Amino acid sequence: MLSGNTLLMKEVNKDLVREQLKTLRKATKQDLSQKTGLSVVTVNSILTDMVKHGEVQEGEMIPSNGGRPSLLYHYNVNYSYGIVIYGHQKENQNCIHLAVVNLAGESVYKEEAFMEDIQLESFEELIDRGKEKVSHISIIGFGLPGEEEDGVVTLNDYRNLTGDVFMKHYREKYKVPVIFINDINGAVNGYYHYKAPGGMLNVAGIYFPRLYPPGAGLVLNGEVYTGNKSFAGEIAGLPIGVDWIKLDYDNRTEIREAIGRLVAALACVIAPEQIVLYGDFFQEDDVAGIKEVAEKLLFRKFDIYLVLSQNFEEDxxxxxxxxxLEHSVDKYILSRKGIETVML
Known part of the structure; x- marks a missing residue:
């Protein structure tokens, strides 16, 4: 019987091979050995197991520098699927999106629905329709305006979802791992990895849904930072003298003053290289006005780099x-065997 440490190392090695093959899409075991630093024997053992379970497929034989032909292995991106459910404000309503994705991150099915009153079971019909489009799902990810810690939703704009029932309900109903990501954390993660200028390590995103107070997402040293009890970014309570629910978002002077204060406060604490503003009320010339208010409050000691984005949904x-994909189903194998507990 394999020990816990041996099993853990085997899964770590498998993950190395998996990530390289997912990137390359097809490779020989010699290629994978060079890329991962693992021996050809170890790579061969891992590939044999992955072929057996359908995650990898054997391809054609290819010539190899005068030696014996080598077998090409193909990564099966449709081996497993995940479901993403994410919600945000659109046209002043709760808009809930569904995306079914394969292991390459490619969407194979999408749908959206407007929901007035969000309850515990509100997402089930969307998930069930998504499940019908693929052979099976291995993970569900919720992106919602709130915070979660150890399976307990501690804060949420959709009040019926708070507590320890929400995550447990969907894990037990669909028998797969479930993760919970704060909405602006999801958006700033997408922006940072796919749109932020190269070389940046610290980026902040602020989302203004209007129906609810704003929230911030922080990327520090290249990683999304959530803080103690996932509370980082809950900026609505900053004592800067702004009532975000009563704020007139059509009044340019009012919003520039309010958001300028918020940006100044964020700059004092985080000093990000870039701040991305999300909101359907922004106009392009708001950037200069907000920047002026913020930098004046900071006595011109910090140069603020602001960007407006109309692509919250995409990010x-x-x-x-x-x-x-970072928390794909295979990372739960050890936890199911009692070797490791995975915290998301």
């Missing part, structure tokens, strides 16, 4: 898919 989806 959110891409960020959620990236989170989902």
């Amino acid at each position: 959110f989806e891409q960020g959620m898919i990236r989170f989902l």
Whole structure:
């Protein structure tokens, strides 16, 4: 019987091979040995197991520098599917999106629905329709305006989802791992990895849904930072003298003053290289006005780099898919065997 440490090392090695083959899409075991630093014998053992379970497919034989032909292995991106459910404000309503994605992060089915009153079971019909489109799912990711810790939703704009029932309900109903990502954390994750200028390590995103107070997502040293009890980014409570629910978002002067204060406060604490603003009320010339207010409050000691984005939905989806793939079903094998507990 394999020990816990041996099993853990085997899964770590498998993950190395998996990530390289997912990137290359097809490769020989010699290629994978060079890329991962693992021996050809170890790679061969891992590939044999992955072929057996359908995650990898054997391809054609190819010539190899005067030696024996080598077998080409193809990664089966449709070996497993994940479901992403993410919600945000659209046309002043709760818009809930569904995306079914394969292991390459490619969407094979999408759908959206407007929901007035969101309850515990509200997402089940969407998930069930998504499941019908593929052979099976291995993970579900929720991207919602709130926070979760150890399976307990501690904060949520959809109040019926708070508590320890939500995550447990969907895990037990669909018998797969379930992860929960804060909405702006999902969006800033997508923006940072796919749109931020190269070389940046610290980026902040602020989302203004209007019907609810704003929230911030933080990327620090290249990683999304959630803080103690996942509370980082809950900026609505900052004592800067702004009532975000009563704020007139059509009043240019009012929003520039309010958001300028918020940006200044964020700059003082985080000092990000870039701040992305999301909201359907922004106009292009708001950037200069907000920047002026913020930098004046900071006595011109910090140069603020602001960007307006109208692509919250796109960044959110891409960020959620990236989170989902990072926590793919195979990372739960050890936890199911009692070797490791995975915290998301």
